[in-house]
Amino acid sequence: MARNGVFSRRRSEKIDGFGHLSPSDSHDVHVLAVDDSLVDRKVIERLLKITSCKVTAVDSGRRALQFLGLDEEKRSVDIDDLKVDLIITDYCMPGMTGYELLKKIKGSSTFREVPVVIMSSENVLARIDRCLEEGAEDFIVKPVKLSDVKRLKDYMFGESGIVVENEHRVIQNKRKLQDLSDDDDASSPPSISSFPPSPPPSISSSPSPSPLSSSSPSPPPSYSPSLLDSPTRRLKMTN
Amino acid sequence: MDGVVQLQRQFIDYTTSLYEEKYLDEQFRQLQQLQDESNPDFVVEVVSLFFDDSERILNELANALDQQSVDFKRVDALVHQLKGSSSSIGAQRIQKMCIAFRNYCEEQNIEGCLNCMQQVKNEYSLAKNKLETLFKIEQQILAAGGSIPVL
Numbered sequence: 001m002a003r004n005g006v007f008s009r010r011r012s013e014k015i016d017g018f019g020h021l022s023p024s025d026s027h028d029v030h031v032l033a034v035d036d037s038l039v040d041r042k043v044i045e046r047l048l049k050i051t052s053c054k055v056t057a058v059d060s061g062r063r064a065l066q067f068l069g070l071d072e073e074k075r076s077v078d079i080d081d082l083k084v085d086l087i088i089t090d091y092c093m094p095g096m097t098g099y100e101l102l103k104k105i106k107g108s109s110t111f112r113e114v115p116v117v118i119m120s121s122e123n124v125l126a127r128i129d130r131c132l133e134e135g136a137e138d139f140i141v142k143p144v145k146l147s148d149v150k151r152l153k154d155y156m157f158g159e160s161g162i163v164v165e166n167e168h169r170v171i172q173n174k175r176k177l178q179d180l181s182d183d184d185d186a187s188s189p190p191s192i193s194s195f196p197p198s199p200p201p202s203i204s205s206s207p208s209p210s211p212l213s214s215s216s217p218s219p220p221p222s223y224s225p226s227l228l229d230s231p232t233r234r235l236k237m238t239n
Numbered sequence: 240m241d242g243v244v245q246l247q248r249q250f251i252d253y254t255t256s257l258y259e260e261k262y263l264d265e266q267f268r269q270l271q272q273l274q275d276e277s278n279p280d281f282v283v284e285v286v287s288l289f290f291d292d293s294e295r296i297l298n299e300l301a302n303a304l305d306q307q308s309v310d311f312k313r314v315d316a317l318v319h320q321l322k323g324s325s326s327s328i329g330a331q332r333i334q335k336m337c338i339a340f341r342n343y344c345e346e347q348n349i350e351g352c353l354n355c356m357q358q359v360k361n362e363y364s365l366a367k368n369k370l371e372t373l374f375k376i377e378q379q380i381l382a383a384g385g386s387i388p389v390l
Contacts, residue, residue, distance in 0.1 A: 039289050039324040046273045046281060092319065121323050143266045143327045146273065 029157050030054040034064045034089035034101065035119070040142070044088065044119075047149040056084075061096030061104075064089065070108055084114055086156060088140075091120035091127065099131060106135040115156055119144055243385035250376045254390050262369050267329030271389075286370055289328050293363055296321045304349075304356055314352060315344035321359070325366075333362045 031053045035041045041057045048055045058064050065071040068084065087105060091098040098118050106112045115137040120127060128139045137156070140148050257263045267282075274281040296317050303314045322337035336359045343351030377387050 037320065037323055037327070038292055039285060040327050042285050042288055043270070043273075043327050046278065046285075050273055092323075094316075121319075121326060142323065143269070143329075145266075145269050 028052055028054045029085045029153065030056070030083055031086045031088060032064060032067060032084045033057040034059075034061060034087065034093070034098065036060060036090065036093040040090065040144075044144060044149075047144060047146055048088075050146070051149050051153050053086075053153065061089070061093060061098070061101035064101055065096075065104060068105070068108075068111055070104060070111065084111070086115050086117065086152075087111075088117045088119060088152075090142075091118050091122070091131070099127075099134065102131060102134050102136055117152060243380060243383045246376060246380045246383060247385055247388050250373075250380060251388050251390065253373060253376060257369055257373065261331045261335075262366055264329045264331040266327065268390075270328060283374055286328055286374075289324055289330070290367060292324055293321060293333075297360060297363065300356060300359075304352060309347075309349055309352070311344045311347050311352075315341055318344060318359075330366050333359065333366055336362050 029052070031048050033041065033044045033048065033055055035044060035057070036059050038059075041059065045055050045057045056067060058067060062071065064087070067082075069082065087101075089098040089101055096104075098120070102116050102118065105114065105116055112135075116135065117138045117140060118131045118136045119140045119142050121142040123141045131139055138152060140152075254263075258267075270282050270285055300314060300317050300321075303310060303317065318337050318340045322334055322341070325331075325333035325337065336355060340352065340355035340359060343355055380387055
């Protein structure tokens with residue numbers, strides 16, 4: 001997968017390396033997909049493969065943790081060999097919900113830097129907010145479309161990964177410090193094509209590499225277009 | 240070849256009607272986009288999985304609704320599964336029926352649930368027939384050496 005200079009530098013200059021697993025130039029993006037629905041697993045697997053990702057699909061949060069070696073009772077792989085670049089999980093699952101899985105992943109020193117994306121058929125604001133607060137990178141409303149997966153891969157691992165950690169940190173900090181603002185002029189990450197882009201507050205939009213902040217290299221959160229189209233959602237976006 | 244052209248026309252008309260009558264929605268088109276030379280049977284495979292899964296769910300639903308004391312949470316959970324999978328393949332009418340069904344579950348309205356159960360079964364049968372017919376026309380086109388029109 002082709003990478004531009006900025007992207008590579010960003011990945012290699014992570015300062016607080018908590019074992020963040022980033023795709024090396026020599027292998028495809030490896031996604032762990034978690035969904036209890038057989039139909040949905042087949043679809044998401046195909047969506048990911050068609051966008052050149054390697055996929056491991058499991059049917060429960062428990063199995064996901066086992067795969068990652070986070071299940072106390074069972075280990076399926078040697079952690080050193082494991083490179084998961086993205087975890088995409090359904091929200092509503094029997095046993096462990098996607099939200100609970102998210103918390104477990106974010107609570108793990110090995111995997112907390114791995115971006116986690118939540119999928120749900122239910123477009124419930126409270127649910128979305130809860131997931132984002134807990135550290136989810138994105139929230140996709142089902143049914144998942146090719147454009148959703150392309151956008152995801154693109155902003156996390158592709159050319160437009162130029163959008164640097166600065167913005168992410170600003171958004172994260174703001175979210176922690178205050179309630180989501182009612183500011184209607186909320187900026188959106190440049191990767192959303194369906195949302196009129198307004199420039200994010202603290203980012204230079206020049207293509208040349210900007211100095212990196214000392215935060216973990218995670219992409220800024222963005223929302224699937226169906227969310228952005230909803231006026232309520234727009235009101236609640238932070239800048 | 241007249242035969243192929245006729246079949247292709249039939250395919251186009253039939254597909255168009257399925258979308259117009261809301262048996263299928265945009266998500267089905269999405270699935271078709273995911274099919275290519277390397278995965279030529281993708282749509283049929285997913286839809287087959289959907290059929291198997293739905294039949295399992297419908298059986299479990301019938302069972303759950305047949306109980307002396309109906310566990311509405313369980314019924315709702317099953318309908319939620321069916322709603323999800325039908326949405327994922329673009330089977331819009333089934334999906335919409337599931338939404339109504341879940342409302343009755345929430346109200347713990349047994350009559351409403353039984354009614355919806357019947358309707359969901361009907362919608363499922365219809366969708367199954369229609370999709371199988373569609374796949375049959377596709378097979379006929381391919382057997383006659385033609386290609387399947389992209390809509």
